[in-house]
Amino acid sequence: ILVTVGVSEAIDIALRAILNPGDKVLYHEPCYVSYAPSVSLAFGEAIPVGTIPEQSFSLDPEAFEKAWQPGCKVLLLNFPTNPTGGTADKQKLERLAKFAVEKDLIVISDEIYAELTYEGEHVSIVDLPGMKERTILLHGFSKGFAMTGFRIGFACGPDWLIEAMMKIHQYCMMCAPILSQEAAIEALRHGLDDVQRMREQYQKRRDFIVRRFNQMGLNCHLPRGSFYAFPSVQSLGLNEVDFCHRLLREHEVAVVPGTAFGPHGKNHVRASFSTSYDKLIEAADRIEKFVESVQAEKEHASAAV
Known part of the structure; x- marks a missing residue:
């Protein structure tokens, strides 16, 4: 060792x-x-x-x-x-x-x-x-x-x-x-009992944020480990880098472009759920508002054609 x-x-x-x-x-x-x-x-x-x-x-x-x-x-x-x-x-x-x-x-x-x-x-x-x-x-x-x-x-x-x-x-x-x-x-x-309690809390937060991403229309598989969700943003017509930049600038929520972790992360973003449940709820609400605004932009652009 x-x-x-x-x-x-x-x-x-x-x-x-x-x-x-x-x-x-x-x-x-x-x-x-x-x-x-x-x-x-x-x-x-x-x-x-x-x-x-x-x-x-x-x-x-x-x-x-x-x-x-x-x-x-x-x-x-x-x-x-x-x-x-x-x-x-x-x-x-x-x-x-x-x-x-x-x-x-x-x-x-x-x-x-x-x-x-x-x-x-x-x-x-x-x-x-x-x-x-x-x-x-x-x-x-x-x-x-x-x-x-x-x-x-x-x-x-x-x-x-x-x-x-x-x-x-x-x-x-x-x-x-x-x-x-x-x-x-x-x-x-x-500290081993604390690890068990943390895992139970992370699992609840995982279930919450994955459910919210899928409800927004951002396809997200259920991660079986770690404390990250990795939803796809492809349906929005934004690449993963633009999604992250705009979300941070417009709604002050930070996620990481999937391509930061290699080309196979294209069209995805990494969202950590290792934060308090209250902050996670607030972040999900802000992300949902951003997704709705991007979808509205797409609809407006389509109507203008």
Whole structure:
């Protein structure tokens, strides 16, 4: 185990420890914004594998198999996923694990949202046959324990991989802050019941905001994990960037363009529901007013033709 300054540092040093120049990394998209840049900084080549709304952006092992090419060295996974809330069930993970063994791939599994799984239990690929010896599991306290500012995470994996990561960590970071480490210990000892209560509240907020998006005419799948909704804005005739800019400027509600998380996020926006229920209601009301105004603009433009 290596204690890191959040999962972001763990991703960075894992890739730098594993990759030689030109090595390829398969990762699913839409995804956390740092994955592809971290691969590039390690002189690797990032190969995106699209997930789709029709499958609730869940893991598609067949897509990974089709995307594989000579030179692939790493599978980079994040389930539940930021920004889509997509998850990976055991059957699909088993198929992907067999593929990883067959192609002799190292797996980096970012499971920072593991505690925020709403339907069923979170399944980790590291628990499947043949995976412990080829998997680095990354986790932290920012999401499930609501400790974002503490910047504390950890990596678990085979000795040879953790030792390679340690060589980089000791020079670029020295160690994670001791105060944050003590806070993490306290969270593990006394905060697990709070995690359960937070998950229950997030699930209620998820159900509310997804229902509201769909009622507005913004098609939104039900995220099975994380604390993000990922509705489509395609029906409005606005691209995702213009939608975000106008919503912020006209109604002071901030959401993120889906393409910030890769080209496969086109026509979608990410909306976080990790805020108070009252603020979520207010935000939904403002978004609905904005959607109605855009729809009225479309109708007026059509009538004028």
